[in-house]
Amino acid sequence: MSGDVLVYDTTLRDGAQQEGMNLSVADKLTLLPMLEAYGADIIEGGWPGAIPRDTEFFREIAATQPLTRARLAAFGATRKAGVDVEDDQQVAALLASEAPIITLVAKSDARHVAKALRTTEEENLRMVRDTVAYLVEQGREVMVDLEHFFDGADYDRDYTFAVAVEAVRAGASTVIACDTNGGALPDGILARVGELSALLDEEGLTATIGIHAHNDGEMAVANTLAAVTAGAAHIQGTVNGYGERTGNANILTAIANLHLKMGRKVVTDDQLADLSRVSHAVAEIVNIAPYRRQPYTGVSAFAHKAGLHASAIRVDADLYQHIDPARVGNDMRMIVSDMAGRASIELKARELGLDLSDRPDVLSEVTRRIKEAEALGYTYDATDASVELLIREVAFGERLSYFDIESWTTHLSGSSEGSHGAEAVVKLSTGAGRSVTVGEGVGPVDALDQALRGGLCSVYPELEDCELIDFKVRILDPSAATRATTRVIISMSSPAGIWATVGLGRDIIEASWEALTDGYIYGLFKAGVPVR
Numbered sequence: 001m002s003g004d005v006l007v008y009d010t011t012l013r014d015g016a017q018q019e020g021m022n023l024s025v026a027d028k029l030t031l032l033p034m035l036e037a038y039g040a041d042i043i044e045g046g047w048p049g050a051i052p053r054d055t056e057f058f059r060e061i062a063a064t065q066p067l068t069r070a071r072l073a074a075f076g077a078t079r080k081a082g083v084d085v086e087d088d089q090q091v092a093a094l095l096a097s098e099a100p101i102i103t104l105v106a107k108s109d110a111r112h113v114a115k116a117l118r119t120t121e122e123e124n125l126r127m128v129r130d131t132v133a134y135l136v137e138q139g140r141e142v143m144v145d146l147e148h149f150f151d152g153a154d155y156d157r158d159y160t161f162a163v164a165v166e167a168v169r170a171g172a173s174t175v176i177a178c179d180t181n182g183g184a185l186p187d188g189i190l191a192r193v194g195e196l197s198a199l200l201d202e203e204g205l206t207a208t209i210g211i212h213a214h215n216d217g218e219m220a221v222a223n224t225l226a227a228v229t230a231g232a233a234h235i236q237g238t239v240n241g242y243g244e245r246t247g248n249a250n251i252l253t254a255i256a257n258l259h260l261k262m263g264r265k266v267v268t269d270d271q272l273a274d275l276s277r278v279s280h281a282v283a284e285i286v287n288i289a290p291y292r293r294q295p296y297t298g299v300s301a302f303a304h305k306a307g308l309h310a311s312a313i314r315v316d317a318d319l320y321q322h323i324d325p326a327r328v329g330n331d332m333r334m335i336v337s338d339m340a341g342r343a344s345i346e347l348k349a350r351e352l353g354l355d356l357s358d359r360p361d362v363l364s365e366v367t368r369r370i371k372e373a374e375a376l377g378y379t380y381d382a383t384d385a386s387v388e389l390l391i392r393e394v395a396f397g398e399r400l401s402y403f404d405i406e407s408w409t410t411h412l413s414g415s416s417e418g419s420h421g422a423e424a425v426v427k428l429s430t431g432a433g434r435s436v437t438v439g440e441g442v443g444p445v446d447a448l449d450q451a452l453r454g455g456l457c458s459v460y461p462e463l464e465d466c467e468l469i470d471f472k473v474r475i476l477d478p479s480a481a482t483r484a485t486t487r488v489i490i491s492m493s494s495p496a497g498i499w500a501t502v503g504l505g506r507d508i509i510e511a512s513w514e515a516l517t518d519g520y521i522y523g524l525f526k527a528g529v530p531v532r
């Protein structure tokens with residue numbers, strides 16, 4: 001354990017219970033170093049014996065021993081009612097997993113014992129006792145997830161607490177109070193965890209108390225922190241809060257709050273500074289787009305849009321941020337929009353490497369043009385490349401110039417049987433002369449892109465590696481039907497990075513053409529090609 005609260009990661013088990021998440025064995029193996037990187041002390045790998053992929057995962061780990069620091073936990077249930085623990089196939093599978101830690105889920109709500117297990121309260125206590133004692137005898141560390149602990153305690157406090165005591169008496173190192181249905185509030189968590197801690201003391205029992213909180217009331221992180229305040233020294237959660245239904249406590253947010261706000265050294269400073277990278281890397285592997293507004297690690301977590309904020313931030317960044325974003329590996333960003341003031345533009349320019357602090361005329365002109373353009377329908381929130389082209393144009397008195405477009409045309413051919421594709425012709429001139437290029441594509445924008453690339457790449461080979469990776473269309477005034485204004489945002493990538501440009505037009509082709517030409521201009525600029 002790096003600090004005074006142990007971090008137990010259940011991304012690979014409870015995280016994988018999220019709707020739409022489907023982790024292969026290879027995915028789980030790829031995620032392991034990421035979970036270790038942010039400072040997980042224990043990684044729960046899944047439920048061997050229940051889920052064939054998890055059985056395979058534990059086999060792989062036993063064979064390859066990939067963990068460098070964290071310990072591995074296998075998750076499973078207590079023995080079945082009426083079955084000897086030695087004969088329970090799922091308990092046997094937990095042992096076969098070779099995981100040094102086994103986390104058992106035990107019913108701790110009397111209603112679940114009656115309705116879900118359909119057994120007696122006494123038999124459930126025996127199931128807990130037998131399974132914990134047996135696994136401890138076999139040399140495993142055993143932790144017990146007290147399922148529905150908080151709801152159970154509200155219904156029949158004595159029974160819920162009796163299950164916890166039974167687990168500790170049988171040898172469990174840790175009992176985890178679970179808010180399985182995710183509806184608890186911090187006050188209740190604080191009280192119940194405090195009572196559990198006091199009860200274990202009264203009984204002369206020693207065990208770590210843990211917390212496992214679901215997010216159904218959007219309280220999972222708050223509840224986790226409340227439990228720590230009440231004496232929990234083991235927190236469970238998942239990267240980015242993945243998990244069953246609305247998810248689990250986001251372990252990254254919980255760690256950042258504990259470390260930076262509550263003075264609990266849960267991970268090292270270096271691990272803390274890796275939180276943002278891990279959040280995004282894990283999102284890539286599980287194939288779920290990162291949540292931009294995720295606290296601490298989201299790309300918008302330290303992004304400022306309002307002009308008034310920017311004007312104060314220019315003097316002191318801490319005036320409008322709750323922590324220094326670098327502590328969690330994130331960055332402050334300025335967003336330029338019609339809410340910008342001159343300070344926003346100055347800070348954005350600084351981000352781009354331009355000092356405009358003594359150019360009030362430029363700041364005013366860019367601000368004016370941004371507001372005017374946004375009123376027409378342009379958007380600059382997510383199109384930094386268009387913002388940079390505009391700032392440079394105003395600051396240096398002319399647009400970056402690599403080519404002149406003489407004309408472009410495109411047409412789509414079709415018949416009653418459907419569309420047959422599109423063709424475009426682009427006539428342009430560069431320093432190397434005039435060219436006329438034909439492009440063919442699946443649609444008119446694709447054809448225009450092919451023709452433009454064709455004309456440019458022969459002169460600027462730097463564009464060979466540049467590709468169009470995303471294309472978003474928005475009709476701004478749909479009530480105007482076919483006369484509506486269309487906005488297109490195009491994203492491009494090259495070895496130099498990813499950038500986005502915006503175009504506006506009376507139709508999708510005109511809007512795309514503007515975004516496309518700006519995209520290539522920016523690509524040439526990013527590649528360091530000198531202007532004409």
Ligand SMILES: CC(=O)SCCNC(=O)CCNC(=O)[C@H](O)C(C)(C)COP(=O)(O)OP(=O)(O)OC[C@H]1O[C@@H](n2cnc3c(N)ncnc32)[C@H](O)[C@@H]1OP(=O)(O)O
Pocket residue numbers: 047049050051077078079080081105106107116117118147180244
């Ligand atoms: C709160 C949580 O998120 S816990 C984690 C939940 N995760 C999962 O359920 C994912 C993996 N689960 C599975 O693959 C399957 O549900 C299995 C293999 C565990 C069980 O499958 P099946 O044998 O077909 O049973 P089924 O899923 O229908 O019902 C669960 C059984 O476990 C019993 N059970 C539930 N909790 C416990 C427990 N803590 N201890 C012992 N038995 C339990 C139920 O009473 C039920 O028994 P029954 O078959 O005699 O009615």
Ligand SMILES: CC(=O)C(=O)O
Pocket residue numbers: 014105145146147148178179180181212214
């Ligand atoms: C164990 C578990 O996942 C829960 O109670 O929510």
